[in-house]
Amino acid sequence: MKKIILGITIGMMIGSVTTAVAATQGEVTAVFANFIFKINGQEKKMDTTPLVYDGTSYLPVRAIADLLGYNVKYTTESRTIALDQPAVKSEPVDTAKWVALRELTLVPGIKVTISPGTPQINLEYGKQNFIFNLPNSTEDEKIAISNPGNIQMLVKDGTTYLNRSDLERLGLPH
Numbered sequence: 001m002k003k004i005i006l007g008i009t010i011g012m013m014i015g016s017v018t019t020a021v022a023a024t025q026g027e028v029t030a031v032f033a034n035f036i037f038k039i040n041g042q043e044k045k046m047d048t049t050p051l052v053y054d055g056t057s058y059l060p061v062r063a064i065a066d067l068l069g070y071n072v073k074y075t076t077e078s079r080t081i082a083l084d085q086p087a088v089k090s091e092p093v094d095t096a097k098w099v100a101l102r103e104l105t106l107v108p109g110i111k112v113t114i115s116p117g118t119p120q121i122n123l124e125y126g127k128q129n130f131i132f133n134l135p136n137s138t139e140d141e142k143i144a145i146s147n148p149g150n151i152q153m154l155v156k157d158g159t160t161y162l163n164r165s166d167l168e169r170l171g172l173p174h
Contacts, residue, residue: 071083093156110125111124111125123146130147141154
């Protein structure tokens with residue numbers, strides 16, 4: 001009986017020592033640091049505090065991306081952090097000359113469909129049907145012409161516009 005108690009006691013001691021060693025191996029001692037960040041000579045403030053461990057600064061990715069003007073996207077499946085420059089918005093479109101296609105979809109009698117699989121937009125009004133083949137250009141501003149009707153279509157900053165004077169010429173409401 002004494003051997004059993006001695007064996008249990010020794011086993012418990014070994015187990016507790018192993019647990020204590022395992023607990024200390026995963027710990028890191030770091031300090032918070034206040035830094036002055038300058039980007040292109042301009043001082044910027046961060047909402048979070050960086051850490052310093054073993055002489056190396058660890059900065060929060062999202063805070064640094066915000067300071068630099070980048071968008072952050074995290075993909076869980078691949079554990080990927082992507083930093084992308086946001087799209088630069090150009091000058092606004094002259095709404096006296098152009099009307100947004102989404103506004104035309106609210107006009108009674110106008111039907112707009114986008115053909116899946118093909119870069120085409122169809123605009124129907126009564127018995128008239130206008131087909132726009134979307135340009136494959138990587139430019140910020142793209143122009144396409146309908147067939148038939150010769151209506152100019154402008155794609156700018158992710159929005160599609162139609163030329164107001166072309167719509168008037170063909171008797172389309174806008």
